[in-house]
Amino acid sequence: MSLASDTLTTLWERLAEEVAAGRRFAGLFGTARPEGLMLSAHLADARGVTAADTILPATATSYPALTPLLGAAFWYEREIADMFGVIPQGHPRPEPLLLPQPPEGALRPRPGESGGPAAIEPDPRALPLHVVGPGLFTIPHGPVRSGVFESIEYLVETPGEDIPHLNMRVFYKHRGLDKRFEGMTAADGLLLAERVEGTATVAHALAYCHAVERICGAEVPWTAALVRVLHAELERLACHLDVAIRLADAAGLAVATARFGWHKERVLRLVGHACGSRFGRGVVVPGGVSRLPLTGPGELLTEIGTLDKAVTADVAALMGTASFLDRLRRTGPLRPERAREHGALGPVGKASGYSDDAREFRPYDAYPSLGLHQPAPRPAGDALDRLRVRWDEVAQSFHLLRQVADELAEAPDGPLRAGCDASDGRATGWAEAPQGEVLYDVRLEDGLITRCHPRSASFHNLVLMHELFAGDILTDFPFIEASLGLSVAGVTR
Amino acid sequence: MWALRGLRDGVVTTRWPARPDPYAAAVRGPATVLAQAAGAADQLERLCPTGAISNADDGGVRLDQGKCVQCGRCVAARPDVFGWSEEPGAAALWRGALTVPEFGETPERLDALRNSLKTRSAALRRSVHLRHVDAGSDGTEEWEILALFNPVYDVHRLGIFLTASPRHADILLVTGAGARGMAEPLRQTYDAMPEPKIVIAVGTDAVSGGLASPSYGVSGGIGAIVPVDVWVPGAPPPPFSILHALLLALGRLPAGAGEGARS
Numbered sequence: 001m002s003l004a005s006d007t008l009t010t011l012w013e014r015l016a017e018e019v020a021a022g023r024r025f026a027g028l029f030g031t032a033r034p035e036g037l038m039l040s041a042h043l044a045d046a047r048g049v050t051a052a053d054t055i056l057p058a059t060a061t062s063y064p065a066l067t068p069l070l071g072a073a074f075w076y077e078r079e080i081a082d083m084f085g086v087i088p089q090g091h092p093r094p095e096p097l098l099l100p101q102p103p104e105g106a107l108r109p110r111p112g113e114s115g116g117p118a119a120i121e122p123d124p125r126a127l128p129l130h131v132v133g134p135g136l137f138t139i140p141h142g143p144v145r146s147g148v149f150e151s152i153e154y155l156v157e158t159p160g161e162d163i164p165h166l167n168m169r170v171f172y173k174h175r176g177l178d179k180r181f182e183g184m185t186a187a188d189g190l191l192l193a194e195r196v197e198g199t200a201t202v203a204h205a206l207a208y209c210h211a212v213e214r215i216c217g218a219e220v221p222w223t224a225a226l227v228r229v230l231h232a233e234l235e236r237l238a239c240h241l242d243v244a245i246r247l248a249d250a251a252g253l254a255v256a257t258a259r260f261g262w263h264k265e266r267v268l269r270l271v272g273h274a275c276g277s278r279f280g281r282g283v284v285v286p287g288g289v290s291r292l293p294l295t296g297p298g299e300l301l302t303e304i305g306t307l308d309k310a311v312t313a314d315v316a317a318l319m320g321t322a323s324f325l326d327r328l329r330r331t332g333p334l335r336p337e338r339a340r341e342h343g344a345l346g347p348v349g350k351a352s353g354y355s356d357d358a359r360e361f362r363p364y365d366a367y368p369s370l371g372l373h374q375p376a377p378r379p380a381g382d383a384l385d386r387l388r389v390r391w392d393e394v395a396q397s398f399h400l401l402r403q404v405a406d407e408l409a410e411a412p413d414g415p416l417r418a419g420c421d422a423s424d425g426r427a428t429g430w431a432e433a434p435q436g437e438v439l440y441d442v443r444l445e446d447g448l449i450t451r452c453h454p455r456s457a458s459f460h461n462l463v464l465m466h467e468l469f470a471g472d473i474l475t476d477f478p479f480i481e482a483s484l485g486l487s488v489a490g491v492t493r
Numbered sequence: 494m495w496a497l498r499g500l501r502d503g504v505v506t507t508r509w510p511a512r513p514d515p516y517a518a519a520v521r522g523p524a525t526v527l528a529q530a531a532g533a534a535d536q537l538e539r540l541c542p543t544g545a546i547s548n549a550d551d552g553g554v555r556l557d558q559g560k561c562v563q564c565g566r567c568v569a570a571r572p573d574v575f576g577w578s579e580e581p582g583a584a585a586l587w588r589g590a591l592t593v594p595e596f597g598e599t600p601e602r603l604d605a606l607r608n609s610l611k612t613r614s615a616a617l618r619r620s621v622h623l624r625h626v627d628a629g630s631d632g633t634e635e636w637e638i639l640a641l642f643n644p645v646y647d648v649h650r651l652g653i654f655l656t657a658s659p660r661h662a663d664i665l666l667v668t669g670a671g672a673r674g675m676a677e678p679l680r681q682t683y684d685a686m687p688e689p690k691i692v693i694a695v696g697t698d699a700v701s702g703g704l705a706s707p708s709y710g711v712s713g714g715i716g717a718i719v720p721v722d723v724w725v726p727g728a729p730p731p732p733f734s735i736l737h738a739l740l741l742a743l744g745r746l747p748a749g750a751g752e753g754a755r756s
Contacts, residue, residue, distance in 0.1 A: 151627040
């Protein structure tokens with residue numbers, strides 16, 4: 001064990017140096033291998049996302065934690081402890097994250113180990129009580145929320161108005177999907193990938209397919225690459241409009257809520273008309289796409305134009321509503337240096353001056369050939385800048401959609417999918433979801449998935465919620481939560 | 494300024510169910526059996542990743558829409574046997590009715606089911622409050638339920654409202670595959686609701702667990718946690734399907750609207 005932990009410490013130090021030098025820490029995943037637990041640290045840069053692997057001996061029950069050197073690994077190491085039962089030594093809070101609090105030492109084998117449990121039975125009495133100081137009390141939000149929300153519990157510790165500390169329990173809707181992937185064919189795995197985080201169906205399908213395509217070396221045909229971008233950008237529109245609905249609703253702007261609700265419905269209908277599913281399911285397949293849009297390029301252009309005009313006008317009105325802007329300005333700030341340290345993804349990172357948009361820096365499908373214009377920098381890091389970043393992205397998406405529709409009108413007839421019979425290998429795939437970069441680490445053996453780890457942007461970003469409450473009060477809570485625009489399904493899987 | 498903006502595009506709200514809505518029929522529902530293919534059930538079974546296709550007693554093919562995740566493999570491989578159902582009326586009052594052809598129930602049992610629901614919904618007819626609980630969804634069902642409150646579907650016109658407190662709720666909408674972590678909170682929400690109460694399982698995941706099941710994390714549908722009155726298939730069910738299920742539960746479906754309703 002001592003030898004292994006020396007090697008590991010060296011590896012962790014090297015990782016921390018690489019991150020300090022500008023590469024982005026993209027995740028730390030565990031995989032049960034016959035020889036022991038494999039830890040894969042993923043680093044992203046302009047060349048791609050690469051994994052540095054190391055194997056813990058099968059007898060190891062603990063390992064030196066990465067979190068003290070690299071804070072962004074905080075949740076990743078808790079997940080590894082949940083799934084494989086190894087303890088990260090030196091981790092500041094080695095509590096369960098995705099699994100409910102089990103009675104002391106009770107859960108063996110862990111879900112990630114071979115022959116994992118048939119069922120997890122949460123014991124509500126085993127939940128830790130929160131210690132609070134004199135005059136402090138805890139307000140639990142969730143897991144059953146007021147309204148139509150996904151299940152998650154926020155524990156707001158407050159002396160009355162401001163929020164000195166916030167805690168989260170995310171395990172409630174853990175479905176055990178990583179384990180479900182195992183033993184599936186690549187084609188079946190795609191169906192599950194589409195359901196990891198349903199509101200980012202297309203991005204998850206893309207990241208998964210990119211991994212599978214990398215294993216088998218498939219080249220996606222040009223027309224298929226265009227159709228992929230079409231659906232990915234429509235999904236971005238729907239998600240950003242959803243954030244606008246939630247923010248407007250939190251501010252009590254009934255008409256704005258209704259207007260953006262209508263626009264979102266129009267986007268979902270456009271997606272539904274184009275492919276038969278309102279969430280773009282079944283479009284992306286390994287090697288390409290399943291079919292051309294059922295809506296012709298001319299009709300697409302008209303629809304996109306109408307929608308662009310309507311959305312842009314309402315955005316202008318919303319961003320001119322002073323009472324609304326007042327609620328967002330300086331609310332839930334994320335400092336730029338924290339965004340960079342953590343490698344904050346998507347609009348959350350961009351609003352704090354840190355952008356690592358996979359479409360721009362590690363482009364895929366048709367993005368390298370399409371023009372992405374450079375949006376204005378938004379460095380304030382508050383909920384207002386996060387919304388501004390979303391509107392920049394919405395404008396960008398309309399710009400991309402027009403290009404795609406134009407290109408599709410002239411795209412050659414031909415096969416829409418390349419042969420992709422992956423049987424053995426391992427690769428990482430990525431795609432930029434509306435929430436930020438989605439990462440899939442996929443391993444195939446004899447044509448079946450032996451490990452598939454989806455890492456949604458929601459998982460990476462949600463942990464930042466802990467530190468967004470400097471100076472904010474209880475009534476700011478819904479704005480801060482909505483401004484992150486995350487999906488709990490993608491966090492807990 | 495917003496008030497004028499709200500008037501800009503006139504009425505965008507559907508008049509369904511009083512009037513037909515073309516979009517209600519245009520959204521794809523779960524797969525269905527169009528024509529029987531005798532003796533082929535064994536090969537057809539293998540088409541479905543969730544085991545929704547099975548061999549009926551008479552040697553024909555049976556499809557359980559409660560397990561259909563709408564991947565479309567069966568429709569693509571055997572368009573002569575399978576197709577998409579194209580009405581929002583796929584919700585059912587008992588689990589067996591989601592299969593095509595449906596599993597029989599004794600007439601006495603059916604009457605008992607209908608009467609039990611009728612007694613409960615009679616008190617709620619024109620003003621109904623909904624409570625939603627997510628028990629392990631993928632996030633899409635929440636979007637489709639929320640869509641009911643946008644100006645296109647606007648269920649307020651039908652006297653249907655959301656409520657934050659289970660104490661004020663008449664109908665419990667449950668989404669998700671039945672995550673074990675949510676079993677206790679879901680049970681407590683159900684217990685906190687006053688009588689009479691109605692439970693609707695929204696979506697294939699809630700009905701059967703869908704692709705998430707079997708797993709150590711889910712119970713394979715929410716029926717294992719709370720008693721379900723109305724089953725809505727769909728991955729996810731579009732807003733019209735959820736609306737149809739609500740009206741079915743309340744006994745408020747006008748004759749002719751969603752006649753396919755298997756009540």
